Amino acid sequence: MPKVLRPHITSDPAVCGGSPIIAGTRFSVRIVVGYILRLGLTPEELQADFPHLSLAAIYDALSYYYDNREEVDAEIKANDELSAQAEAHRTSS
Known part of the structure; x- marks a missing residue:
């Protein structure tokens, strides 16, 4: 059963490994942060690209994110490390 973390944010171990997501989607807080804070999109641009949000x-x-920055940043770092390992494995094969 999903745990409601915010009006639009839930967490469910059966969905995206329990990462906080936008309710009713598989769109994680980590992905929102990536688009907005890393790539520089505005929330309005993100919404235009993903109109279901x-x-x-x-x-x-x-x-x-801002209330749980340490937790989400740790998840982002772990995902980045996993991606780098996968890329290194792919290019070494």
Whole structure:
């Protein structure tokens, strides 16, 4: 059963490994942070690219991030490391 973390943010061990996601989607807070804080998209641009996400949900994801920055940053770092390992393995084969 999903745990409600914010009005638009849930966590369920059966969905995306329990990462906080926008409710009703598989779009994680980590992905929202990546698009907005790393790539420089505005919330409005992200919503235009992914119209199934409401602006309220996107801003809720950002709010969750700023309240839980250490946790989400650790998840981002772990994902980046896993991606780098996968890329290194792919290019060495």
